[in-house]
Amino acid sequence: MTQEKIVKIVVRKNGPYRVYGPFQLVDYEDNVFQLPVDREFVSLCRCGASENKPFCDGSHHKINFQADTKATK
Ligand code: FES
Numbered sequence: 001m002t003q004e005k006i007v008k009i010v011v012r013k014n015g016p017y018r019v020y021g022p023f024q025l026v027d028y029e030d031n032v033f034q035l036p037v038d039r040e041f042v043s044l045c046r047c048g049a050s051e052n053k054p055f056c057d058g059s060h061h062k063i064n065f066q067a068d069t070k071a072t073k
Pocket of ligand 1: 016048055057059
């Protein structure tokens, strides 16, 4: 029996979505975003302030983004 690897997305406190792959990221026309090959994860902006969307560029710190979203148990 093989075990499928699933994508894990971590909702960071006051920060981005951190996505652990493997996965593919595409735009609304199905064009593929190049992902860094040397990292275990990719951070996607959820604050709206990044100048490199859809990626997080750390701007959430500058705007003091506050979101401590937790899953309900
Ligand atoms: S979450 Fe980091 S720049 Fe938006």
